[in-house]
Amino acid sequence: ATSAPFHGRHQAGVLEQPQANSAHVAFDLTIAGRHALAALMKTLTERARALTAGGPSRPLGIAGPATDSGTMGPDQPASGLQVTVGLGATVFDGRFGLAGAKPARLRTMDTFVNDRLDRAECDGDLLLTLSAPDRDTVLHALRDICRATRSSMQIRWRIDGFTPPARPTGAPRNQLGFKDGTANPDVTDPAEMDRLVWVRPGGDEPAWTGGGSYHVVRIIRMHVEFWDRVSVSEQERMFGRRKDTGAPLSGVHESDTPDYTDDPKGTAIPLDSHIRMANPRTPQTDQSRILRRSYSYDRGVDEVGNLDVGLVFGAFQQDLDRQFVAVQKRLADEPLVDYITPTGGGYFFTLPGVRDTSTPTPAPCW
Numbered sequence: 001a002t003s004a005p006f007h008g009r010h011q012a013g014v015l016e017q018p019q020a021n022s023a024h025v026a027f028d029l030t031i032a033g034r035h036a037l038a039a040l041m042k043t044l045t046e047r048a049r050a051l052t053a054g055g056p057s058r059p060l061g062i063a064g065p066a067t068d069s070g071t072m073g074p075d076q077p078a079s080g081l082q083v084t085v086g087l088g089a090t091v092f093d094g095r096f097g098l099a100g101a102k103p104a105r106l107r108t109m110d111t112f113v114n115d116r117l118d119r120a121e122c123d124g125d126l127l128l129t130l131s132a133p134d135r136d137t138v139l140h141a142l143r144d145i146c147r148a149t150r151s152s153m154q155i156r157w158r159i160d161g162f163t164p165p166a167r168p169t170g171a172p173r174n175q176l177g178f179k180d181g182t183a184n185p186d187v188t189d190p191a192e193m194d195r196l197v198w199v200r201p202g203g204d205e206p207a208w209t210g211g212g213s214y215h216v217v218r219i220i221r222m223h224v225e226f227w228d229r230v231s232v233s234e235q236e237r238m239f240g241r242r243k244d245t246g247a248p249l250s251g252v253h254e255s256d257t258p259d260y261t262d263d264p265k266g267t268a269i270p271l272d273s274h275i276r277m278a279n280p281r282t283p284q285t286d287q288s289r290i291l292r293r294s295y296s297y298d299r300g301v302d303e304v305g306n307l308d309v310g311l312v313f314g315a316f317q318q319d320l321d322r323q324f325v326a327v328q329k330r331l332a333d334e335p336l337v338d339y340i341t342p343t344g345g346g347y348f349f350t351l352p353g354v355r356d357t358s359t360p361t362p363a364p365c366w
């Protein structure tokens with residue numbers, strides 16, 4: 001695999017399709033003061049740049065410790081790694097003197113109806129999202145970054161994810177068996193991205209936030225033992241799409257656009273179906289659309305022998321309240337809530353991109 005470009009107006013890992021393997025890792029910072037944070041951002045930038053570029057590890061004196069875990073071999077291929085860095089609201093709480101620089105909507109994650117949150121798996125000062133075609137690439141990068149930043153931050157929670165290949169075509173399937181990621185804003189349309197994904201400076205947003213994006217992560221457990229006892233037609237009515245093709249229940253192909261004006265009573269696509277509540281496709285709700293970037297997770301078995309699988313739901317947006325929060329509130333009473341339980345996650349501000357080797361990471365601490 002080739003490596004994603006590291007330098008640019010925006011970070012890699014937002015617009016790109018989810019890769020086969022991921023890790024979402026939230027850290028607590030163990031430092032204080034603006035200078036220490038600036039030094040950490042510099043180290044993170046250097047490691048992310050080097051890891052995404054690949055190349056042989058730095059030589060060190062013969063008696064020094066190895067500069068690298070060695071798990072990618074001596075030449076360290078870039079292997080398609082993408083590194084995305086976001087900051088949590090707690091970074092702006094006073095430890096770093098940055099209260100005035102906080103992105104306007106950033107806060108610790110809200111608790112919604114039906115959430116059963118484990119606070120140990122929520123929030124954090126900094127979120128690192130790593131993705132790559134191979135799992136060892138993700139783990140190698142995580143070890144490298146942890147090693148380089150050990151005196152400054154400590155892992156708070158971590159969840160690994162995966163994206164299966166298309167079965168047989170179109171969007172990858174989630175663990176409820178439905179194609180997931182079909183209806184998303186058009187990432188090849190810069191005007192749409194400027195309207196829905198990237199924060200625009202001005203208004204109440206501090207200037208440094210321009211080109212960044214609000215990243216919502218929700219760890220959502222799926223109760224697959226219950227789900228697997230539900231008929232396919234009932235499952236399809238819950239989503240509003242066909243399980244086999246991914247087509248809306250009013251259409252034939254996965255790419256068909258559902259038309260709700262033709263179906264005001266919900267005869268074809270139920271009014272309380274997931275896709276209809278999430279995106280009613282009215283002029284008023286258009287501005288609440290989100291860019292979903294989710295992964296599946298599988299972390300074994302719980303204490304009573306049920307599978308612990310689900311979705312690492314990810315969404316990027318320009319405005320947390322106008323978009324994710326509005327959509328999440330619309331979904332509060334959807335029938336799907338009986339089969340899923342949000343257990344963790346957080347709100348993070350994905351920093352704007354690193355322009356080049358001479359300009360520092362856009363961050364509030366310089």
Ligand code: HEM
Pocket residue numbers: 171174176178179180181182183184218220221222239241274275276278279290310311313324327328331340
């Ligand atoms: C669409 C599954 C949680 C927002 C879909 C689709 C599926 C799906 C199968 C239809 C295919 C597609 O367009 O991608 C799930 C599952 C969830 C989950 C299994 C939890 C485990 C959420 C959450 C939100 C959300 C938490 C936001 C708060 C959306 C949106 C769409 C969508 C906006 C597109 C609707 C459209 O534009 O037609 N989801 N979803 N989903 N979902 Fe979810």
